[in-house]
Amino acid sequence: MSQRSRVVNLYKTLLHLGKDYPQGFEFFRTRLHRVFLKNKDETDPEKIEKMISHGNYIVKELEALYMLKKYRTLKRRYYNEQQ
Template sequence: MASKATRLRALALYKELHRLGRDYEPSYDFHGKLRRLFEKNRNLTDDEEIEKALRLGEYIKNETLALYSLRKYRYLKRMYPPNSTSDA
């Protein structure tokens, strides 16, 4: 049976992913997929399975943050002109 700490950890992860999903492209349905994933795993009772599901959620969170950072980097790179100092 999952402890209260595990439940709180899962809720915190859900909230964090939900906040991250605000910036995701609407056509991807990030919130819908997130909800379905958590609903699918809500009846887990084995501690190892719960830990595995939480690790997957953490992985998704880290990958989403990496995608956002990459998107910001690409945007900033487009804002600056190409480096033309090599012509001299």
């Protein structure tokens, strides 16, 4: 897979994950767009790889954040804290 397609795929993934962002989708989308535009002229393949790996790290962090949020919601909903 070429670097360009990986970057586009990463952007789409992050955009999809941004729908559940706590501060709102519009906040997330504008910041994401700004970051990708800032680095659009980068040509060094090593730097691009580094940025892609950092983006994948962000994806994993967002997924963990959402799972934790769901876990806390379920815990609050089904387990009564009577201590």
